[in-house]
Amino acid sequence: MVDLHLVDPSRQDPYVPSRARELMVSIWYPAAERAAMPMRPWISEPVAQAYADGLAEIGAPITGSWTLATSHGRVDAAADSTGGRRPIVLFSPGMGLPREASTAQAEDLASHGFVVVAMSHTYESRVTEFPGGRLEKSLLPQTADADQVKAEAEKALQVRVADTRFVLDRLADLSTGADPDADGHPLPANLAAILDLSKIAMFGHSLGGATAAQVMHDDRRVAAGVDLDGSLLGSVLTDGLDRPFVLIGSTDRERTQDPSWQQFWTADRGPKLEFRLAGSQHLSFCDNQLIVPALAAAGIVPADFAAKLVGTIDPRNSLNLQRGYLRSFFDTTLGRYADLATDPTALLHSEMIPVP
Numbered sequence: 001m002v003d004l005h006l007v008d009p010s011r012q013d014p015y016v017p018s019r020a021r022e023l024m025v026s027i028w029y030p031a032a033e034r035a036a037m038p039m040r041p042w043i044s045e046p047v048a049q050a051y052a053d054g055l056a057e058i059g060a061p062i063t064g065s066w067t068l069a070t071s072h073g074r075v076d077a078a079a080d081s082t083g084g085r086r087p088i089v090l091f092s093p094g095m096g097l098p099r100e101a102s103t104a105q106a107e108d109l110a111s112h113g114f115v116v117v118a119m120s121h122t123y124e125s126r127v128t129e130f131p132g133g134r135l136e137k138s139l140l141p142q143t144a145d146a147d148q149v150k151a152e153a154e155k156a157l158q159v160r161v162a163d164t165r166f167v168l169d170r171l172a173d174l175s176t177g178a179d180p181d182a183d184g185h186p187l188p189a190n191l192a193a194i195l196d197l198s199k200i201a202m203f204g205h206s207l208g209g210a211t212a213a214q215v216m217h218d219d220r221r222v223a224a225g226v227d228l229d230g231s232l233l234g235s236v237l238t239d240g241l242d243r244p245f246v247l248i249g250s251t252d253r254e255r256t257q258d259p260s261w262q263q264f265w266t267a268d269r270g271p272k273l274e275f276r277l278a279g280s281q282h283l284s285f286c287d288n289q290l291i292v293p294a295l296a297a298a299g300i301v302p303a304d305f306a307a308k309l310v311g312t313i314d315p316r317n318s319l320n321l322q323r324g325y326l327r328s329f330f331d332t333t334l335g336r337y338a339d340l341a342t343d344p345t346a347l348l349h350s351e352m353i354p355v356p
Contacts, residue, residue, distance in 0.1 A: 001026055001027060001028045001029070001040055001071075001073035001074070001075060001077075001110075002026070002027050002075065002076055002185075002187070002188050002191070003024060003025070003026050003027075003040075003075075003185075004024070004025050004026075004027065004170075004181045004185065005022065005023075005024060005130060005131055005181055005182045005183050005185070006022065006023045006024075006025060006166070006167065006170055006180055006181070006182060007020055007021070007022045007023075007182040008020060008021045008022070008023075008166050011162065011166070013122070013123070014155070014158075014159050015122070015123035015124070015139045015159075016123060016139070021122075021162075021163070021166070022122060022130075023119060023120065023121070023122055023128075023163055023166075023167070024099070024119075024120045024122070024128055024129070024130060025099070025117055025118060025119050025120070025167060026099055026100070026106070026117075026118045027115065027116070027117050027118075027191070028073060028106045028107060028109070028110035028115070028116040028118070029079050029080075029086070029110055029115045029116070029188075029191065029194065030079065030080040030083065030086065030110060030111070030113055030194075031074055031077040031078065031079060031080055032077070032078045032079065032081070032082075032189075032190065033077070033078060035074075037074035037075055037076060037077040038074070038075050039070040039071060039072070039073065039074060039075070040070065040071045040073045040074075040075050041068070041070055041071065042068045042069055042070055042071045042100065042103055042287075043068050043098075043100045043103075044100075044129055046127060046129055046133075046135055047098055047100060047127055047129055048067075048068060050098075050126045050127040050137075051101075051126070051291075053126075054096070054126055055292075055301065058309075062295075062300055062301060063299065063300055064298070064299070064300045066295060066298065066300055068291070071103050071107065072107050072111075073103075073107065073110075076186075076188045077188060078188055078189035078190050079188055079189065079190040079191045079193070079194050080190070080194070081190040081193050081194055083113060083194070084194070085193070085194055085195060085196035086113055086114060086115050086194045086195070086196055087113075087114055087115070087196050087199035087200070087201070087330065087334040087335075088114070088115045088116075088117060088171065088195060088196065088197070088199065088200045088201070089109055089114050089115070089116050089117070089200075089201050089202065089203065089330055090116075090117050090118075090119070090164060090167070090168075090200065090201070090202040090203075090212075090215075090222070091105070091106060091116060091117065091118040091119065091202070091203060091204060091208070092119055092121070092160055092164065092202070092204035092205075092207075092208035092209075092211040092212060093118075093119075093120070093121075093125070093204065093205055093206075093208050093286065094204075094205045094206030094207055094208055094230070094283075094285075094286060095124065095153060095156060095206055095207040096124065096125060096126050096138060096140065097125065097126070097205070097206075097208075097286065098120045098125045098126065098127065098128065099118035099119055099120040099125075100118075100120075100287075101205075101286045101287050101288070102118065102205060102286045102287060103287055104287055104290060104319055104323075105203075105286075105319075105322065105323060105326060106118050108323040108326075108327070109323075109326065109327065109330070112327055114330065115194065117167060119160075119163060119164065121156070121159065121160050121163055122136050123136060123137075123138060123139045123140075124138060124139075124140055124156050124159065124160075126138050131183050131185070140152055140156075153207060153210075153233060154233055154234075156207060157207065157210055157211060157214060157233050157234055160207070160208075160211040160215075161211060161214050161215050161218055161234075164202070164211065164215045164219075165215070165218070165219050168200070168219065168221055168222075171195060171197065172197060174187065174191070174192055174195065175192055175195040175197055176192065177192045197221070199223065199334040199335060200221050200222050200223060200334075201222060201223055201224040201225060201226075201330050201333060201334055202215055202216065202222050202224075202225045202226075203225060203226035203227075203228065203326060204226075204227065204228065204230065205228040205229065205230065205285045205286050206228070206229060206230040206282065206285070207230055207233075208228075208230060209226070209227025209228050209229065209230030209232075209247075210227065210230045210231065210232045210233045210234065212225040212226065212227060213225055213227055213232055213234070213236045213245065213264070214233070214234040214235070214236050216236070216241050216243060216245065217234070217235060217236040217239060217241060222243075223243055223244075223333060223334065224243055224244040224245065224329065224330065224333035224334065225241075225243075225244075225245045225246070226245070226246045226248065226326060226329060227245070227246070227247050227248070228248050228285035228286075228322070229248065229249050229250045229253055229280075229282055229284075229285050231258055231260045231261070232260040232261060232263075232264050233260070236264060237260060237263045237264050238263070238267055239267060240264060240266075240267035240268035240269050240270070241268050241269065241270045241272075242269045242270040243270045243271075243333075244270055244271040244272070244329075244332075244333045245268065245270060245271075245272050246272070246273045246274070246275070246325075246329055247261055247264075247265075247272070247273070247274040247275070247355075248274075248275045248276075248277060248285070248322070248325065248352075249261075249274070249275070249276045249277070249355075250276070250277060250280040250281050250282050250284060250285070250311070251276065251277070251278060251279060251280055251281065251311060252281075253282075254274065254276050254355045255274065255355065261274070273354070274354070274355040275325070275352050275353060275354055275355060276352075276353045276355055277313065277318065277321065277322075277351060277352055277353075278313065278350075278351045278352075278353055279311050279312045279313030279351060280310070280311040280313050280318060281308065281309060281310055281311040283309050283310050284310045284311050284313065284318055285322065288309060288310055289310045289315045289318050289319060290315050290319065292305075292306045292309050292310050293306050293310065293315050313351060317351065318351075321349060321351060321352050325352065
């Protein structure tokens with residue numbers, strides 16, 4: 001994997017107008033020789049501290065200390081070019097979350113031959129770490145007012161769509177061998193040669209899922225998308241899509257409970273599927289499903305808090321289901337296998353419930 005610092009000199013940052021918009025992205029990809037390359041931290045120490053602060057703010061009294069393991073990604077390892085060009089999957093996290101919050105999903109897709117491009121949305125993410133240790137914290141107002149929260153989400157959606165389309169442009173540059181990194185960080189060997197820009201999909205958690213839908217609406221370069229438990233926003237609600245899209249909801253979210261999903265479903269013209277993951281909660285769809293139960297088992301957070309946050313489904317089972325469904329859908333829609341996405345019986349599992 002490689003972290004890239006991207007700057008868009010043509011766009012004023014919506015949160016800090018005195019600056020050009022800048023992002024951090026992580027690109028996960030199949031590697032060739034990798035043993036000599038260092039492993040990337042799953043989450044760096046400052047980002048982990050921000051994560052812990054976030055848990056405390058939502059009511060988890062934290063006792064004791066904890067450290068996350070490393071990821072499985074070798075930093076700057078040469079890309080494996082023996083498989084030719086590989087499909088690309090973009091990822092956008094939940095509102096306020098960093099791109100590292102779904103590392104387990106990104107790693108799995110990369111290990112099965114995809115190039116995964118995960119974005120942190122600066123000044124909305126609780127913290128974004130830039131090269132040299134510079135930290136940019138969230139500038140979103142802390143409010144419980146429902147109207148203001150909705151307004152902030154709508155603004156964030158617009159910013160995220162622009163971020164994603166900018167990243168797509170930089171991937172096009174990268175595929176030609178140009179280095180888009182603002183600090184001149186050298187690209188890993190062979191990375192440019194493995195990008196297949198004709199096969200691009202996107203998924204996201206929460207507001208990231210809404211971002212995936214709206215990006216597909218606005219940019220035809222994205223051929224398919226998945227929303228992991230996110231209410232939808234934007235013009236995609238009334239216009240729908242004409243390409244494949246999947247909605248995967250938690251225990252308490254399906255079309256009958258989320259009017260935005262119903263509106264989208266009615267307007268949508270393309271192939272679509274909906275599933276409900278039994279026993280899950282909203283934060284079951286990111287790395288919280290692994291971290292929070294482990295903290296509860298160690299007595300660092302209360303057990304009832306873990307169930308409230310990530311549900312009662314076994315974390316490993318939940319992760320394996322999500323990984324399998326994402327892989328199957330992207331394999332199908334990006335042309336690696338035929339007909340799976342249009343045949344829900346091929347995706348049946350007792351805890352992943354199809355919603356007719």
